[in-house]
Amino acid sequence: MENWQNQKSYIKTFAEDECAISTNNLSVFYGGTVQKLFDVSLGFKKNTITALIGASGSGKSTFLRSLNRMNDRVARVDGSIMFHNLDVNQSKINVYELRKAIGMVFQKPNPFPKSIRENITYALKANGQQNKKKLDQIVEESLRAAALWDEVKDKLDQSALALSGGQQQRLCIARAIALKPEILLLDEPASALDPVSTAKLEDTLKQLRKKYTMVMVTHNMQQASRISEYTAFFHLGHALEYDTTTNIFTNPQGEITEKYIQGSFG
Amino acid sequence: MNAKKTNRIATGVIYFLVGVVILLLVGILGNILISGIPHLSWHFLSSASSSFEAGGGIRDQLFNSLYLLLLTLIISLPIALGAAIYLAEYAPDNWFTQLIRTTIEILSSLPSIVVGLFGYLLFVVQFGFGFSILAGALALTFFNLPTLTSNIEEAIKGVPQTQREAGWALGLSNWKTIHGIVLPAALPGIITGVILSAGRVFGEAAALIYTTGQSGSTVDYSNWNMFSPTSFLNIMRPAETLAVHIWKVNTEGIIPDVNVVSAATSALLVIVVIIFNFGARALGNWIYKRLTAAKIK
Amino acid sequence: MAKKEQDLQQVVENAIAEQKVPHVKFKGIDPKNIDVDRLTKPSKETRQEWWGRGLTFLAIILIGMLIVAIIGFVGMHGLATFIDNKVNIFHFLFSTDWNPGAGKNHVGAAAMIVTSFAVTLLAALIATPFSIAVALFMTEYESGKRVQLLQSVMELLVGIPSVVYGFIGLMVVVPAVRTIFGGTGFGILTATLILFVMVLPTITSLTVDAFKAIPKDLRKSSSALGATKWQTIYHVVLRAACSRIMTAIIFGMARAFGEALAVQMAIGNAVLMPYNLVSPAATLTSQLTSQMGNTVMGTLPNNALWSLALLLLIMSLVFNFLVHLIGKKS
Numbered sequence: 001m002e003n004w005q006n007q008k009s010y011i012k013t014f015a016e017d018e019c020a021i022s023t024n025n026l027s028v029f030y031g032g033t034v035q036k037l038f039d040v041s042l043g044f045k046k047n048t049i050t051a052l053i054g055a056s057g058s059g060k061s062t063f064l065r066s067l068n069r070m071n072d073r074v075a076r077v078d079g080s081i082m083f084h085n086l087d088v089n090q091s092k093i094n095v096y097e098l099r100k101a102i103g104m105v106f107q108k109p110n111p112f113p114k115s116i117r118e119n120i121t122y123a124l125k126a127n128g129q130q131n132k133k134k135l136d137q138i139v140e141e142s143l144r145a146a147a148l149w150d151e152v153k154d155k156l157d158q159s160a161l162a163l164s165g166g167q168q169q170r171l172c173i174a175r176a177i178a179l180k181p182e183i184l185l186l187d188e189p190a191s192a193l194d195p196v197s198t199a200k201l202e203d204t205l206k207q208l209r210k211k212y213t214m215v216m217v218t219h220n221m222q223q224a225s226r227i228s229e230y231t232a233f234f235h236l237g238h239a240l241e242y243d244t245t246t247n248i249f250t251n252p253q254g255e256i257t258e259k260y261i262q263g264s265f266g
Numbered sequence: 267m268n269a270k271k272t273n274r275i276a277t278g279v280i281y282f283l284v285g286v287v288i289l290l291l292v293g294i295l296g297n298i299l300i301s302g303i304p305h306l307s308w309h310f311l312s313s314a315s316s317s318f319e320a321g322g323g324i325r326d327q328l329f330n331s332l333y334l335l336l337l338t339l340i341i342s343l344p345i346a347l348g349a350a351i352y353l354a355e356y357a358p359d360n361w362f363t364q365l366i367r368t369t370i371e372i373l374s375s376l377p378s379i380v381v382g383l384f385g386y387l388l389f390v391v392q393f394g395f396g397f398s399i400l401a402g403a404l405a406l407t408f409f410n411l412p413t414l415t416s417n418i419e420e421a422i423k424g425v426p427q428t429q430r431e432a433g434w435a436l437g438l439s440n441w442k443t444i445h446g447i448v449l450p451a452a453l454p455g456i457i458t459g460v461i462l463s464a465g466r467v468f469g470e471a472a473a474l475i476y477t478t479g480q481s482g483s484t485v486d487y488s489n490w491n492m493f494s495p496t497s498f499l500n501i502m503r504p505a506e507t508l509a510v511h512i513w514k515v516n517t518e519g520i521i522p523d524v525n526v527v528s529a530a531t532s533a534l535l536v537i538v539v540i541i542f543n544f545g546a547r548a549l550g551n552w553i554y555k556r557l558t559a560a561k562i563k
Numbered sequence: 564m565a566k567k568e569q570d571l572q573q574v575v576e577n578a579i580a581e582q583k584v585p586h587v588k589f590k591g592i593d594p595k596n597i598d599v600d601r602l603t604k605p606s607k608e609t610r611q612e613w614w615g616r617g618l619t620f621l622a623i624i625l626i627g628m629l630i631v632a633i634i635g636f637v638g639m640h641g642l643a644t645f646i647d648n649k650v651n652i653f654h655f656l657f658s659t660d661w662n663p664g665a666g667k668n669h670v671g672a673a674a675m676i677v678t679s680f681a682v683t684l685l686a687a688l689i690a691t692p693f694s695i696a697v698a699l700f701m702t703e704y705e706s707g708k709r710v711q712l713l714q715s716v717m718e719l720l721v722g723i724p725s726v727v728y729g730f731i732g733l734m735v736v737v738p739a740v741r742t743i744f745g746g747t748g749f750g751i752l753t754a755t756l757i758l759f760v761m762v763l764p765t766i767t768s769l770t771v772d773a774f775k776a777i778p779k780d781l782r783k784s785s786s787a788l789g790a791t792k793w794q795t796i797y798h799v800v801l802r803a804a805c806s807r808i809m810t811a812i813i814f815g816m817a818r819a820f821g822e823a824l825a826v827q828m829a830i831g832n833a834v835l836m837p838y839n840l841v842s843p844a845a846t847l848t849s850q851l852t853s854q855m856g857n858t859v860m861g862t863l864p865n866n867a868l869w870s871l872a873l874l875l876l877i878m879s880l881v882f883n884f885l886v887h888l889i890g891k892k893s
Binding site for chain 1: 426428429431432433434435436437438439442446447450451
Binding site for chain 1: 599601602603604605606607608609
């Protein structure tokens, strides 16, 4: 494993206008000196799901959280992140507006201790949307889009904490897409869920692909192969391989990628 | 002496010392409650105190204590809340934050008589308030701020980080995330902290002797004009609280039933502290359940 | 190996085939085209952030200013004795002649300083073994309901107002001391006994925290070596918690040193060098409490009292410093 730097690798690239978001030489430092991510340059194609795979500590979550500037408070991020021909990794960028355009769903479902309805409307109201009818409409649409509407339509005013873990996670997706972002970042969204909930969540993601660009960190190789078109493999803070999911899983270039994928399937 | 024997002796000594402490605790609480409760009548609570005859009550002192507590909380809560939010959510990890934390520790360990004397110097003398409820409330605020700040900071830090991330990821400002999501989630802990600190404030006397003064003025409970000198709501009048009353009658008083008045007032203070202590947790738990229960409205 | 690879290929192909999901209609949840300009301009959130940070910082600054003001004001008045009234500071610290009304050569606070330290040290000395025993009982010997009960009673004890302790002292301790030792019943012994009860819960709860912070493995490995419970406690628990117990005792001493009313009610308030434990004496706090109202602002007797307050303030800072020092060492 030590000679990973010499292994064959292939990083797929897309034309600038094909990408929803892309990075150039993105590096992340914690505490000023500890480097967690090394010069990662990846582009993510519009309206696809890209899976980020790799062992724990390989930097895939760090990378994902850098894309919507969630690492601002804890780390220094060098390099550029191109979004609509604009480098959004600059201090002059309004991170609040950026995060409205790039939604995020976390590993553990984290609904607010409020009602289901308020979970979705809270951020909308903060953005100045006060029209009750419009809000109701967005609640319904986003819950439908997250495939949760039928399960909760009769209890919108009950606490979101009373929902099951899988339902909570889909509510978090609904909450994110209610802001109509262009990109959805998913940080191991199914890791805390049971198989049935996971299946439902994956269905939801597959449906959303038609409208959104999604980047998803996952530990679950089957999941990556089931729902993603492209896959990037991370190792010790480097993006070692990036290609179509089919190629990564059936014909990996590097020895480590192959070992990781086989080991995880075994 | 072998190890087993030493072990037995040590265990015996520990249990003996614990036994003594338990006896002490039971003795003290029992003594206060048993000697005081029989004298706690409605008449005692509702009649004015007497300066030289037996049979006086504690009506004014009780009201003053509650009024002072209310004013203290009104002044100290916003400041403590702001300071706690800053420390929990904004403070960078640097020398300045460290300095502020040390400052708060120092303030919390200052003897309350020193805090009271500072209040006397600044408000009673320098600002010319004279002995007044306002000066007392400000002194109690100084006394209360460090404890309240750290109680609230603990409660805020207890809210999982994932809740903050959820807010940030929706493009909410840090401030909106704090007051819309973190504070409501921390509310049970905050309320527990406020009530616990209120118990301390309610029984404090040393900080008040030279700020609210040691004697009350004539109070008219039907006068609702805050600016009238006789109004019970006037914050510029001198006032004596329950705790100060106990001290006063025991050190300088000449009433013949000093022991009865003190015992009953002590019992009242202890009962209030008990209610605050248990009520704080019960109320906190209740609100927590309300917040997380299936039904919201 | 070959078989496994085939299986793998199968899994992947199945998974990819599965991706062809039935078409679903979305009505209005199209991502809106974002206005790139907004990404570079401040928004409502930027302003909220500015206000929030500003307001909370203001609260912090207020607390900071408060402590500066306290030290400044008390320091100014306390130093006036030495600067304006030209009292010799060594005379103040070491002379027992306390009669400030009679002039600058009669401002000796030694009797009060000694008494303050005496009641503080004695109270801590008595409370420490009890506190350690109770803390051991609560962490090493017992668990569950009984510990919880003891803990809530301890918390209650912290909450009892100090005047109530003073009153109990007057009712119970003073007569008892008078009966046993003669005299008036007021004095260092009485004050010590009251302070002992008052600092007991403080020292105990901090000591409990100290014991709880010791990893369970340490105890287990000690008892696995055949050590008795007491050997484990003596060689492992007490040793590991030593510096935190010291901190607990200093916190207790700080509370005892600064306590005013309970002590003032029980000590007799006579500014005399204590020659035994049952004669009336006075501490810094008791003298401040009983005399501040009897002096006129700006006169020597008043300034002398502020010097006592300054001394209290300095001691409080010293206790804080000691706690930090011990914390840094361990």
